[in-house]
Every structure is written in structure tokens, then in C-alpha cells.
Amino acid sequence: MGQQYDYDLFTIGAGSGGVRASRVSAAHGARVAIAEEYRVGGTCVIRGCVPKKMLVYGAHFAEDLEDCQSFGWEIEGKRFHWQKLRDSVMSDVDRLEGLYGETLENHKVEIFRERAEITGPHEITLASGKVITAKYILIATGARPALLDFPGSEHAITSNEAFHLDELPKRVMIAGGGYIANEFAGIFNEFGSTVCLVNRGDQLLRQYDQALRDRLLQISLMKGINFHFNTTFKSITKNDDGSLHVELDGSPDIDVDCVMFATGRVPNTEGLGLENAGVEVGKKGEVVVDRFSKTNVDHIYAVGDVTDRVQLTPVAIREGQAFADSVFGKVEPYAVDHSCIASAVFSHPPIAAVGLTEGEARNSLGSIKVYQSDFRPMKNVVAGRNERSLIKMICDAEDERIVGIHMIAPEAAEMMQAAAVAVKAGLTKADFDATTAIHPTMAEELVLMR
Template sequence: MTEFDYDLFVIGGGSGGVRAARVAAATGARVGLAEDSRMGGTCVIRGCVPKKLMVFASAYRETFDDARAYGWDLTEGPFDWARFSGQLDAELDRLEGVYRKLLNGSGVAIFDLRARLADPHTVVLADGRKITAKHILIATGGRPVRPDLPNAQLGMVSDDIFQMKQLPRSILIVGGGYIACEFAGILNGLGVAVTQFYRGAQILRGFDDEARGLIAEMMGEKGVDLHLGTDILEMAPATDGAIRVVGSNGSDRTYDAVLFATGRTPNTTGLGLEDLGVALGRQGEIVVDAYSQTNIPSVFAIGDVTNRVTLTPVAIREAMAFVETVFHGNPTPVDHALIPSAVFTQPEFGTVGLSEEAARAQEPVEIYATSFRPMQTAFAGRADRVMMKLVVSQATRKVLGCHIVAPQAGEMIQLAGIAIKMGATKEDFDRTVAVHPTMSEELVTMKTPVRMA
């Protein structure tokens, strides 16, 4: 019988890789993990966590305005990016330390080096050491990409935002996905003049049309200069470090900075996958089955590197299913159905299940929806509107989708997601007593469909 150095070797120290390593080690398995960057991965270091803290920071400008309307006498000073970014760095250092402590406490051997596969049971570290393992798990995540455009190197990608020494006075954000729209709201809230180009007809492609239309409208109301059907034709360096951009809409302007939020790609380069014969998809993602296993039986992959559902909680769920399958002998497929998610635009967007467009392509549906000015901001004189929407099957009465555009929509959709995952019907929602006065009470008080499709 072959003796391996480890029962499991994980490549990648993000949320999925760390969870898999810790839980596998708890079964008594010998586990090693290699990470060539900071422990915590995209979510903790370059994504969800710092982004959400920036969302919080950017929202205070409107909070100050609202406070005055509510009778508070406040003097507003300028936003101090250096002070905030220093505290942000300290918090990320703390979180990275937490991840390391958790791994060490679980008995996982940490290698702060890049690793690549040499054969189905061997990885080679950057210092030349070879390590063998019965199972190898790839959890290397993804990375942002720049478009194929002359002088694209002049622009930033999302990773760079958190490393800025100072805020630009003006920025062009290119893209219409959730990352582009979130940073448009963040930087606009921090006082940056934000222009956004998106080549499509509407932002947030793939999400519910009514919801994304309201978000686009509200972004404009709050000051984001959004140009749809627009792309960059030309960009070049200008004076004083600025960037000149010619747009397909006829614009010719200079910006202090340009941010490309035009897509991400799986981190599969340089891992030795092609030489080993690991199957890759069209976008470079690792192809896996329902149990996260590749075509090489000893090699598995989870998280964004598989390009299935690129969300941190999904990577963690995939890690748990992997350990259950491999180390508990209980084959457990990953459940990717009805995943709640939040987009931290301003206004915030929470969604679970099918959009109206996807649902009506599948079967006849009823649409229950309402849009209104919420009490808190209406009192302060703001024109903000929120939306609550349920997509209901005419045949089964099940709620197929729920879409919320509102402050704290992410908090609301987590709870709505439980009901919808359980198969709740519209009548189940109707039987639930409303919590008054709240925005979310509208989810259980909408009695008449606004349309049928």
C-alpha cells in the first residue's frame, strides 16, 4: 500500500480551501495547504469583506443628510480615505490572522508557497519540494481580467481599489455587472465623480428586469453618470497622470482613474493541469462532476476555479460536500438550487430563485410586485424607492422567485430564501402575519397580481 505524506493536500487558502482543510482535519486526516498570497482569498482580502466595509463607509453621507432631517445638528467634514484605508488594512490583517489560527488549531500544515500538480498524487512547491497526497483539492479561486484594449494597463481592476493611496476626483467604471455597479455606488458615496460605461442595454444582466431597471434609475438619482450601450473606443495617458478616454457614445474626456470590472477568470494558469490532463472548460475553469471530482479521480476542485456559482458561501458548501463525500464515505452532491444572494448596490438588491423573465419562459406565472417610498427616507425628503416582488407558479402556487430592492435587502432575502427553499406557496406567505411598520411586510400583504404571464 502506497504511503502518502498527506491524506489531503489543498491548493488555495480562500474560504473554500480553508473550510475543506479544517473539516477534513477534524476527521483525523493528515492535511496540508499551500497558499502563495494572503490567507483568506478573494472574499476576505480582495472582495466581499473589504467591499462591504466600503459600502458602509460610503453610505454615511446620506445618513448625515437624513439625520439633519430628523432633528440632529451635525457638521459634516470631508471623508478621510487615508484614515479609513488604514483601519481597513488592520481589519484584513486581523481576519487573515484568524484564518491562520483556525488552520493551525485544526492541525493543518501551512505552506506559504505556490504549488502545482506534478502527477495525480504529487504537488511541487515553489521551493522545489515535492509532497504526495492521496487526494488533492484545488481551490485557487478566480481573478479579475482587463479587456483586450490598447493601454488597458492604465486602468485598475477590482483588486487595485483596496490599495489606492488616495481617492481619485473622477473615475470611469467600465462594466455593468455586480462588481461594477457596487463600486459605482461606493465611490459615488465617497465623493468621487463617477461615470459608468456598459455596452449592454441594461446593467446587472441575468437578474430580474424590473429590479435592475429600478437600481439603474436610483443610481442615476444618486449621482452616477451611467451610459448604457457604451464602450471604450480609445484610451491613452493624459497630463498629470490622468487618462483620456474616447467612448462609443461620442464622449472624449479625461478621468483621474479608470476601473475595469469586465469579468473574472478562473485561476488555473501554472497549476500543471494541462500536463496532467485535467479537463478544462472554455473559460479555463476546471470541469468537475456533481461531487466536485475532476476526470482525474484523485483530484477535486471547488469554488470559483470551477466557475459553477461564484459565491463565497457556495464555495464553503462545496467544501463541506467534498469532505462528506471523500472523508465520511457519504457521497453528497452539491445543491446549487435556489441560492439567495445580495448585490450591494445602492440601493441594495436581494434575490433568490427565478427572475420574472426566466420563470415565464418556463411556465405560466403570476407576478406580485409593489414599489414605494420607504418611511425612513421619505420623511427625510429623499426620492428613494424600494421594490418587493414575488414570482408565483400558477400551477403549483409555489413562489419561484423573490426580488427585493431596498436598504438591507440582503438581510431580508436570507430569511425569504429559507421559505422559498422549503417550497413555500403564495398562500403560505399570505397566512403569515405582517410585521408593521416595515418594508418587508409588503411580501405578505400583496394580495392581487399585477400581471400574469
């Protein structure tokens, strides 16, 4: 490596992508440093998927404690303590942050716990004033919740603050129709809050199959979640008792105790000094990169949510790995395949999908075959819970190659991981039909659809 620089790689941002890229680059022999102005671990570990999934687990007990009575259990005096769950979640976040830091240190990656800015070619200046040079610079600063701007919008919170609430609000209004909005709607609802979701459009989860979206809406309504479609915010004012009066355009005014914005995420590129290095950014502020995560400046790369390609933690990790292997490893440079990526929404019940939706498949392939299983899980039958699951398989009519699988069911994400391998590998409906079912399971529906 070139010794004329202080480091071979300087990474800005210690989230999932930045940590993976730094650790692997160091393992390849590079001299690596990383800067993080907040906490090591990034959105996923500190204020995203990990603590949110813990809240999801906590929320599931609400229905489990109710359903278990049909299985012979007696539960007396059940109570939910928000502060206890909140503190348990934050304690585990602290533990994970420490492990991420240890991983970097064990690979001899130097950590600067302060803000970093690109101040020239191969040059980074830290908030402390220290100037550092690096042969390569990697931007991995992630994204942040988007904020709405209207009178009184400062009274709202985002998903970042939701993990730190002093008390569980009795009435919650959530702005948005994507996965974060629907996940928190389910969480707060199961914890006993009255929940309404405000969406400026007329659809939830637009990137998912229509049948799954309709089923989630139906079940959510049955659970008591209210929806206000084609509705926007006019203002929020604070009442004398501390509650919030929300004036809406498209729906009647509502008084709530908490308003949460969940209207997408914005790449964190402000104040990074990208203009000093001539790095191109897109309309949303995202760092523009090629398929190898390289910017228009040869020595500067970017991975993860800051590129606004696919804002998912496993994607950021793969991009970080590919960068490190391609730049510092003794391998032929390779790019991450961003097609056919499986995803999940940890709603109640959860949604999981991979590949083309039915609508997308009809538009791109023309002739398709759709197989589906619409059933009531055994546990729901015994518990007397009238909640049905749905699994769909989309196939190319020409050769019955599976081009999409979509499901809304308990543990949908756990089933989808293996199914995603099959779709990625190009297996056919006949391959699934030839596989013996595991009975009794929900997953057996994947190989029994006719």
C-alpha cells in the same frame, strides 16, 4: 488513510472553499496540507466581499449624515478621510487573515505559504522545490478580475487595487455592468467622486429581474452616476497632469482620474500543472468537475470560483464542506444543490434575489402570478428622499408556489436571507399570507402583498 503518501489531502489555494475543505477534512482525521502563494483567506477576505462591504458601510454614512438632519440631528463640519477608512479596512483584513491561519493551525493543517504545482500523479512541487505526495488533491485557487486589452489598458486598475488607492479619485470610470461595477459605482459616488459606468451592452445586471434593474438605473441616475451603454474602449492615454484621457467607441471621449475594470472574473488555472495530471479545463479555463466536485482524474477535485459554477463565497464553502464530508467523512457522498441560490448586489440601494425572475418563470412555467409592492420607505419619507423600493413575488399560477422573490430596498439582503429559506422550502403565497406582519418594517411587505 494510506501512509504511502505524505498527506491524505493537499489543497492548493487557501480561500473560503479551500480553508473549509481542509479544516473539515482534518477534523475527519485526514492528514492535510494547504498551499497559498499570497494571503490566507482568499478573494473574499483579502480583496473581495469583506473589505468591499466595509466600504459599503462607510459609503452609507454619506446619506445618513444628510438624512439625519430631518430627524433632529445637527452635523457640523463633516468631512470624509479616505485614507482613514482604507487603513481601518486593511487592518481588519489583517485580523481576519490571522484568524483564518489560526483555524487551520488549530486543526493541525500544515500551511505552505508558497506556490504549488501539480507535477505528476499524486505529486505536488512547491516553489521552494520541495516535492510532496498526496492521496487526494483539491484545487481551490479561485478567480481573478478579467482584464480588457486595448492601447493604454495598462493604466486601468481592477477591484483588487481599488482597496489600496493612495487618494480618492475625483473622477472615476468603471468598465462593466455586473455586480462589482455597480457596487463600486455606488461606493465612489457616495464618497463624492464623479462616476461614469461604461458597458459594452445595453443592460445592467442581466441575471436579475428587469424591474429591479430598471429601478436601480433610475435611482443611480438620480444620484448623479452617468452611464454609457453600447460603448467600448478604444484607448487610454495619460495626460501631463496625471489624469487619463479615455477614447471610447459609442460615446464622446472623457478625461478621468481613474479607470477601473469590473468586467467579470477568470478562473485561476494557469501554471497549476493541470496538464501534467490530465485534468480537463473548459473554454474559460475553468476546472471541469462533476456534481461531486471531482475532475476527470479520480484523485483530483476542485471547488469554488475556479470551477466557474456559481462564483459566490457561500457556494465555495458549501462545496468544500461537501467534498470533505463525502471523501473523508463517514457519510454517504452528497453534492451541493446549485439551484435556487440567493444573491445580493450591495449597490445603493441594494438588490437581493432568489429563484426565477419574472421572464424566466414565464418561459419555464407559462402561467404565473406576479405580486409586488412599490413603496417609499418610512425613513425616506421623513428625510425627504424621493427613492422608492420595490419587492416582487413570482408564483406558479397552478398552485401559487413561490418560485422567485426579488427586491431593491434598504437592507434587501438582510430580508432576503429568511425569504430564501421559504422559497427553497417550496412555500406558497398562502403561507406568507397566513403569517402576521411585523409592523412597522419594510419586511412586512413580504406578507402583505395582494
